[in-house]
Amino acid sequence: MIRMGTKLNKFIEEWTPKINHVLETAIQKDTDQQRLFESMAYSVNAGGKRLRPLLTLATLTTLNQPINDSTLKAACALELMHTYSLIHDDLPAMDNDDLRRGKPTNHKIYGAGMATLAGDGLQALAFQWIVDNELPIEVRCRLALALAKAAGPRGMAAGQADDIQFEGSRLDLAALQKLDRHKTGALISYAVTAGLIMSPVTTEQGKSLRRFAEQFGAAFQIYDDILDVVGDEKTIGKPVHQDANKNTYPNLLGLSGAYTALQKTVDNAKEALAMAEASLGVDTSLLADFCSYFVIKDEKNNGKTAR
Template structure:
């Protein structure tokens, strides 16, 4: 992994984890519910989404105080809610997440459902229960609602369920993944642009980077289900046999080619953003090292 990103992660992941480990319980007055919410949020993970927000702000030269940090962490609550519900018996019925029993295995399906139900509104609470100006709070809230809602992540999840066992076109698969996976990744970058007060007319290149990064993330995840191991990715592999994935649709070799092309498009968008905003985008470019094994399998 690139040195600049490694240093950035070493600085910010402990701070992200501290917020997530200590501030959920303060807003929860039911002991078992708090335990279930904390269990999934603090089960590990790369913290990729809040890191992207913080990386955008760092690239813009903005100061990151506790308010900005906690606001950035709100997305991790939304992401964790989606994982809890995605794992439920009525959805994917998975027993393992991040190398640990899933929430419903640990707490039961009812309490797991409520843990997700609690994390979703808490994410919005963290966007507004702070000293950010009202305009920034409102813009962040609207953007996250769109990214997580029925025109974003929930729409993608609905497509995933409805079309399981049905072969989608490539365009259909890209729409599914753009919503299910890409929407929250795009919001992570958008949140940094909003808090960094970048005018809407100057945001598109970084948003294009986010969209292409999210696309690459899903292609890579699909590939890992075929070539990875449970120890590497923290969940069962070879689970996507009946699902719409890139390897199932276009084959493994073509999936690698599409991944490589998508990464290049993300990097090209960053180059444009650097020129338009007069910023150093090397830190954001280092995030593409997440896919460093794309030519090694």
């Protein structure tokens, strides 16, 4: 469970069941092959924090925008895109992982071919859900363009490519930050951007919230790197100690340095929210609560905690 502030806990309790309902009921309506549907649904409904759609809905709430069936469906589309990336990331040709969210990975159940098609189907369906709703046409177009950029060869796909190409070599900090900004940060940044697109906020007005999203996404990857060192498989639901030959913050900076980088990045995210609150005149405490995700006791570093 995400360790969050009281306001966000209530938000999660309200909206996670609604997100899950969409994900559990809507996929089959748009799928015309039973085994493919089963493979897609297996990974989408295997659990997960629903962090990305929650970020979109929290951005809308922060900006005092109503959430209806269309905005909810558009938010859930991001979870389809995220799940597609996980299925493909776990494939034998990629990380070859056997466990995801505490369950066998998709290809262990359905085979690599069907798992590949499940990922392909979810990627396409994500764009379908963004445009197959009652949002204004301009909003749907902007969402689709933003998601394509976030997931494509200047976003997540580029980051995954860097991850493969430079495995076994050591990137410097700037190159590692670029890799993480694409691989993990792009879809998290899109989550907030989607909320801004569905709100009457100009690009300039949303600048600080986008800065928050960038820093939150960076912190999320640093935290994931740390968990590979100090976490356990049962708690986080996937194998640990898998990153020995990869470019990660602990491998580059050491565990203590990774915690320092995490703290600095979280502080930057909170500073961006303070700027957004001042410029937009809104209460950003709900989004600030997301930063409590990064609370972790570092037993190897004198009990230091990142907050």
